[in-house]
Amino acid sequence: MYVTDKILPELPAPSNAKGLVYWLKNNLFSSPLNIVITFLGFYLVYKILPPAIQWAFIDATWVAETREECLGEGKGACWAYIGNRFGQVMYGFYPPAEYWRPNLAGILLILLTIPLFIEKMPKKVWLGAFILLVFPFIAYVLIHGGMLGLSEVGTDRWGGLMLTLIISLVGIAAALPLGIILALGRRSEMPIVKSISIIFIEFWRGVPLITVLFMASVMLPLFLPAGSDFDKLARAMIGIILFQSAYVAEVVRGGLQAIPKGQYEAAVAMGLSYWKSMFLIILPQALKLVIPGLVNTFIALFKDTTLVLIIGLFDLLLIIENVLGSDAAWLGFFTEGLVFAAFVFWIFCFSMSRYSMALERKLDTGHRS
Amino acid sequence: MSEANTQAQQDYAIRMINLNKWYGDFHVLKNINLDVAQGERIVICGPSGSGKSTVIRCINHLEEHQKGQIIVNGDEITGDVKQLERLRRDVGMCFQHFNLFPHLSILDNLTLAPIWVRKIPKAEAEATAMKYLERVKIPDQANKYPGQLSGGQQQRVAIARSLCMNPKIMLFDEPTSALDPEMISEVLDVMVELAEEGGMTMLCVTHEMGFAKQVADRVIFMDAGQIIEENTPNEFFNNPQSERTQLFLSQIIAH
Numbered sequence: 001m002y003v004t005d006k007i008l009p010e011l012p013a014p015s016n017a018k019g020l021v022y023w024l025k026n027n028l029f030s031s032p033l034n035i036v037i038t039f040l041g042f043y044l045v046y047k048i049l050p051p052a053i054q055w056a057f058i059d060a061t062w063v064a065e066t067r068e069e070c071l072g073e074g075k076g077a078c079w080a081y082i083g084n085r086f087g088q089v090m091y092g093f094y095p096p097a098e099y100w101r102p103n104l105a106g107i108l109l110i111l112l113t114i115p116l117f118i119e120k121m122p123k124k125v126w127l128g129a130f131i132l133l134v135f136p137f138i139a140y141v142l143i144h145g146g147m148l149g150l151s152e153v154g155t156d157r158w159g160g161l162m163l164t165l166i167i168s169l170v171g172i173a174a175a176l177p178l179g180i181i182l183a184l185g186r187r188s189e190m191p192i193v194k195s196i197s198i199i200f201i202e203f204w205r206g207v208p209l210i211t212v213l214f215m216a217s218v219m220l221p222l223f224l225p226a227g228s229d230f231d232k233l234a235r236a237m238i239g240i241i242l243f244q245s246a247y248v249a250e251v252v253r254g255g256l257q258a259i260p261k262g263q264y265e266a267a268v269a270m271g272l273s274y275w276k277s278m279f280l281i282i283l284p285q286a287l288k289l290v291i292p293g294l295v296n297t298f299i300a301l302f303k304d305t306t307l308v309l310i311i312g313l314f315d316l317l318l319i320i321e322n323v324l325g326s327d328a329a330w331l332g333f334f335t336e337g338l339v340f341a342a343f344v345f346w347i348f349c350f351s352m353s354r355y356s357m358a359l360e361r362k363l364d365t366g367h368r369s
Numbered sequence: 370m371s372e373a374n375t376q377a378q379q380d381y382a383i384r385m386i387n388l389n390k391w392y393g394d395f396h397v398l399k400n401i402n403l404d405v406a407q408g409e410r411i412v413i414c415g416p417s418g419s420g421k422s423t424v425i426r427c428i429n430h431l432e433e434h435q436k437g438q439i440i441v442n443g444d445e446i447t448g449d450v451k452q453l454e455r456l457r458r459d460v461g462m463c464f465q466h467f468n469l470f471p472h473l474s475i476l477d478n479l480t481l482a483p484i485w486v487r488k489i490p491k492a493e494a495e496a497t498a499m500k501y502l503e504r505v506k507i508p509d510q511a512n513k514y515p516g517q518l519s520g521g522q523q524q525r526v527a528i529a530r531s532l533c534m535n536p537k538i539m540l541f542d543e544p545t546s547a548l549d550p551e552m553i554s555e556v557l558d559v560m561v562e563l564a565e566e567g568g569m570t571m572l573c574v575t576h577e578m579g580f581a582k583q584v585a586d587r588v589i590f591m592d593a594g595q596i597i598e599e600n601t602p603n604e605f606f607n608n609p610q611s612e613r614t615q616l617f618l619s620q621i622i623a624h
Contacts, residue, residue, distance in 0.1 A: 260466075260468075262464055262466055262468035263468060263470065265431050265464070265468065266462075266464065266468035266469075266470070267470075268431070268453075268457065269429055269431060269457055269460075269461075269462040270457065270458075270461075270481075270482035270486060270530075270531075270534060271454050271455070271456075271457035271458040271482060271486045271534070272454075272481075272482065272485060272486060273450075273454055274450075276485055276486075280481060280485060281470055281481075284472050285470075285471065285472050288472065363472070365471055365472055365514040365515075365516055
């Protein structure tokens with residue numbers, strides 16, 4: 001017989017189970033093939049990175065008044081050209097004297113959004129509702145003008161990063177609620193609601209976004225009564241919202257299906273109505289589960305906004321490619337323009353990705369029942 | 370319905386009259402007739418697949434019956450949504466797998482229904498919640514999440530969550546079946562206390578025969594969708610009438 005009344009103490013892990021050497025050995029040099037790939041990787045980085053840094057930073061021209069200052073032997077990237085046309089890159093053909101209006105709208109949005117991230121902030125729901133339902137009108141009045149003494153700036157003069165952000169923010173803010181409703185509709189037990197949701201989702205998922213935008217800009221006016229003038233940007237936005245809501249709906253539906261039946265039963269067994277059990281119990285869990293998928297959709301939406309260039313809206317990419325690229329005073333710096341556009345898109349997409357990861361960690365209560 | 374008849378109905382917490390239910394072609398409940406008096410404590414047992422869970426899930430309409438009547442607190446269940454919401458306020462339920470809401474703290478789990486269904490002010494709902502958490506002996510866990518609690522603690526929270534709605538009827542659907550052996554007694558203790566306090570109608574599907582002997586007014590044995598035997602615990606365990614019951618009892622006592 002063997003009996004012990006002593007519990008063994010915990011010991012630290014040995015050095016060959018952690019640390020840098022352990023990591024290198026396990027991740028980079030674990031097999032002959034991995035060793036070859038590691039050295040090949042190092043070689044490629046060595047060949048590509050130094051010249052790229054040389055071009056983009058060391059030899060670059062940051063400040064210049066004319067194109068000529070950027071040219072010559074040993075000159076790298078000409079960022080001065082972006083700087084000189086910065087207004088257009090940001091605002092398109094928006095009158096420079098009125099730049100303060102979109103700026104004010106942007107600052108207002110940021111100031112309104114900050115409290116949402118404060119943990120103990122009371123009445124968050126009302127603030128959120130204000131941002132979603134009231135702020136868009138304030139922003140529209142500010143940016144579009146034509147009332148309250150503000151001069152009118154038509155949407156045809158909106159452009160650049162401002163337009164890209166407006167389309168994506170409106171797209172995300174509208175596609176998410178619409179998508180949630182569609183997802184609930186598709187899982188509804190009411191046959192008519194279910195059929196309408198399925199038809200809607202499958203229709204919009206079945207057509208390419210380019211087609212939707214063409215339809216919105218070219219075909220739709222043909223069906224509207226003669227003389228009715230429906231803003232081109234608004235048409236494009238509605239197209240994007242309907243299109244993306246179908247994708248959001250399917251992502252959300254995936255989350256709804258992952259919630260165990262017991263959660264639905266526990267919710268209704270306490271006397272919660274359908275909508276209360278959805279909004280208080282099911283959706284908070286389902287949406288948390290599908291954060292990666294939702295952010296994926298939103299990043300795709302953000303990048304897809306560049307497609308509005310085919311219906312002649314001057315988003316960030318079209319401004320850089322078309323307007324700046326053909327600017328006689330600054331010919332020949334197409335690469336810089338595209339690199340800059342790529343960088344701006346990457347910053348926004350990467351931020352969304354990081355934010356979603358932080359959000360997942362914050363909402364993780366460590367358990368799925 | 371005459372005045373006297375209504376009065377008679379009121380004396381019963383639950384009446385089932387010729388209840389029948391099918392899952393597709395499978396006849397899962399066959400002519401169930403069961404009257405439960407106000408405040409009565411009933412244990413339902415039987416082999417798996419006998420329809421015992423289905424019976425109590427029909428009471429709060431988590432399962433729909435196809436034939437017969439169920440009358441709860443004098444109201445016949447029709448499937449009308451508004452009526453169901455009303456009915457479910459007064460019928461608490463504990464599930465085999467607890468079904469706590471993992472995204473809410475324990476306290477929020479307990480106050481959610483009182484606040485959103487009964488429209489009780491938050492502070493008052495929290496006070497009630499703490500009172501019941503103390504009764505199930507885990508007030509110190511109020512700010513944790515369900516995932517941080519053991520199975521036994523979760524089931525006690527689930528019981529407290531139902532009690533917060535101040536139900537007239539409590540349904541227990543195999544509340545200890547998913548628990549580790551060490552934790553069964555802490556849940557049963559709470560249930561015994563609740564039963565001995567009286568006043569609340571309790572229906573409990575369970576295999577805990579000790580619990581049945583201790584608190585049940587009546588034990589119901591089901592098999593193949595039927596009620597086979599129905600008796601006081603004393604008679605049921607010491608003098609089972611049907612062969613099926615005798616077999617069942619010999620099997621669970623053998624282990």
